[in-house]
Amino acid sequence: MERVDLLVIGGGSAGMAAALQAKKEGVKDILILEKEDRLGGILNQCIHNGFGLTEFKEELSGPEYLQRFADQVIAEKIPYKLNTMVTNLSKNKVVTYSNSEDGIKQIQAKAVIMATGCYERNAGAIQLAGDRPSGIITAGTAQKYLNIHGYLVGKKIVILGSGDIGLIMARRLTLEGAKVICVSEINPYSAGLNRNIAQCLKDFDIPLYLSRTVSKVIGKNRVEKVVLTAVDQNYNFIPNTDMEIECDTLILSIGLVPYIELLEKIDCPTSSTKGAKVNSLMETEIDGVFACGNCLHVHDVVDFVTDEGRLAGHGAALYINDKFKDENVIKVNPGNNVSYVVPQTVNMDVDENVTFKFRVRKPLINQRLTIKSGENLLFKQVKPVLIPSEMVMISVPLEKLKEAKEEITLSLEDN
Amino acid sequence: MKELTCIVCPRGCSLKIDENMNVTGNFCPRGAKYAVSELTHPMRSLTSSVRVINRENTVVSVKTSGNIPKEKMFELMEHINTLKVQAPVNIGDIVSHNPLGLDVDIIITKKLD
């Protein structure tokens, strides 16, 4: 069986950053496996602006951002295989992949980095009621048809869910000649970034209805109408609030889910992010298997994906060079008003600061963020505004965490 | 006093700007600049795509090399929709020089071999 030091599954932003970092830290024998016919992952279809502000201090489109990393991968001569599907990953890090040139092949890796991105929640996940005609499509799929192939999936469109892709698509579809009638969001707040509501909806006078969702789709062959109904705080429909809207398409932008079928097959423990549980060097609970990017938890800014990829690459490099310690770990719990925290454990033996990434359950103002171990306060910070659509990152010096004697909890309270 | 959401970066600050163009609520100086510009002459960057004639069912992404007046977006889209390119193309290739006299070019943002 062929051997490789580091095998990276997925050649998108997370995977490329991970491979580049590992290379920088001396890992020589790396292989990236990518299922599509080019590097870059989903950024290939994100042709809008707004990427790279942290990474490059300039505003790039998705393809421009990815190309800077793809160019580095090529310059560093990191081998990669395109059109290659990983069909299996074993606990002892034997990766099975298939492509048209190599057939089906197994390769033994010292370390594996999962960077497989995410998929879109679809009609099934929300048990969308009504007919099943053509014209119900997820925002990312509509984006691919429009931005890669040059086809509109509809002309009169209702968007369900105010996730960023939905907002971005509202603008793209409008500019390309479709009429976006409205965006409907089941929550009382938007799931997308404020700037996207401003530049994608307000700029084009597209209304955003909050606390309202699709109660029924009507149409035999093609969507003819959708019924939008108001919901109360328990998401129950409020009677007599139906709005019947004529349209030919319902675009769903109702969330993204880490794509980790390979990890599930080997019973890798997952967290509430639906991604794998990881320690502060992005190692999953399967020894030597790391995870980063949207397959770990869904990010809103690619620059942070890149960063997380680097951290996984760093972790894998330590692991491959036998400098990795994970005997002394402390569990991290999401506390009050925190929906999740990544990482789920901290390696206390690795002398590095830890960046905690988390999201809040609901919009909050003037919060005191605390990290406690039992009653022992390790860290605090005041946060003026927190919204669920924005992932929060805080860097905590390891010395502070070293005071922890037991599990630590990250919580928010009114300040 | 007018309230608006800053679109300069993903932070999306809630800005307030008064009649004397005093801006509050901005995290960084770019926000103040944005608020003033938004009130006097709102500008936007525009991203879209152009058809690649030698590839089946393929378009390639483009953007304006700088910001354009917000109200010109649809007019510029009409122009972009008439453009075509032949692969290979590279990032930065200019597809259209100074369309509509807007002092920007339409440039390719994606590499197609």
Add this chain to the structure above:
Amino acid sequence: MSYNKNMNKDIYDVIVVGAGITGSFIARELSKYTLKVCVLEKANDVGNGATNANSAIIHSGYDPIPGTNKAKFNVLGNKMFDQIADELDVSFRRIGSLTVANFPEQVSMLEELAKRSKENGVEVKILSGEEVAKMEPNIPNSYGALYAPTAGIINPFNLCIHAMENAVDNGVKLCLSNKVISIKYEDELFYVTTDKDTYVSKIVINAAGNYADQIANMINKVDWSITPRKGEYYVLDHKVKNFVNHVIFPLPSEKGKGVLVTKTTSDNYLVGPSSEVINDKDDVSTDKMTLDNVKSQANLLVKGIPYNTCIRTFSGLRPSCSRHDFVIEKDSKFDHFINVGGIESPGLVSAPAIAKYVVEELVSSISLLINKKDYNSRVRRYPHIKEVKPEIRDKMIKDNPDFGEMICDCEQISLGEINDILSRSVPPRSVKGVKRRVRAGFGRCQGGFCSPKVVLLLAKHYGISPLEVPLDDEGSNVLLEKVKVVD
């Protein structure tokens, strides 16, 4: 009235109306003989009605009332399935069924059912609550169950498509997108007019599913009618392994077999169906109240159903007959017109046995049956690249690199497999046609990643614009406009 204008047409020995599971198996049965056969189907694919949405179960036959057509054909059909699954290359597993008593007062009903099973000639065994809990850890507290080991699960889409493919391979002509609008009888010939053309035959077999009564009434008013009974389901992802290992039924009631929980041949789970009598023969919508009700019924049966892994909800229409049994008979006035109607559950399992009876008993009484010498009961083997040994898969890819190029990530379906179905005698015309055949788009992303690839492949194969590719039946196009048209 004269049909002289049609006299230069082909005259078929038999026209089958409807290409669902019943029509497809009848066509396959007819294809064994030297008959000229044509199948007319209103949809653009076979198996697009009731066959497309059901519990996908090969029932053992313990449940139908002894002496009914349902009992007879269910039991006969069940025995045929090992051979059929092999000949038609369809995944089929006899995982057995458990009909569970959830309340003490139901235990006596198990005895009754066991008696009924015996009358029907079905092997069953009554299990204690402890035995059930051992077989199904998520049913820990039942009062026992009726275990029927011959019950199985099947891929119903493949079953129907492969049966028709086998029929077409053996010479049957299949005319899709042909909706029958009238049937006339003159000079011992039937003139079957569709929205496309008129077809002429000596015998007509009506297997039109939910429309069987309408088709029957075109030639002679019948004393039975079909009322669709809708069933709504949840499909759950295979994330939770071995959540149930058998087909789990509640005790049957007036309304049918009730809400069941079962594994599917692709290791997903089905929870359903509801049972609502409706009027619209095309209404396959779902609604929250009904599905919530399915949930509460299923929760009585099995503990901790993982609804959070739901990947899809759907509904199907059972063609329920006013006779409460299958109608399989010659028309009272036209004995060359055979009605096969009301084939609701257990229709899937019964279809091969019904087909055999229709051809060997009814058709043979009006037409001479001569065996076709070159009849082949087997379909060309499908390339099961996921199931074959790695060495074989490797060789398959080396021989045909398309087997290494993946189209569907979730279900790992390659370009080679899609090209294979496009090259067959009943190729898919729509995105869902591809999905029904090779499962591309059936997984957790529900076609999010692969549907653009499938649309472009279909467009290329049929030499049409991607704008003309339907999601499902005609008029359900995926894309509405091409932008940046510069040529």
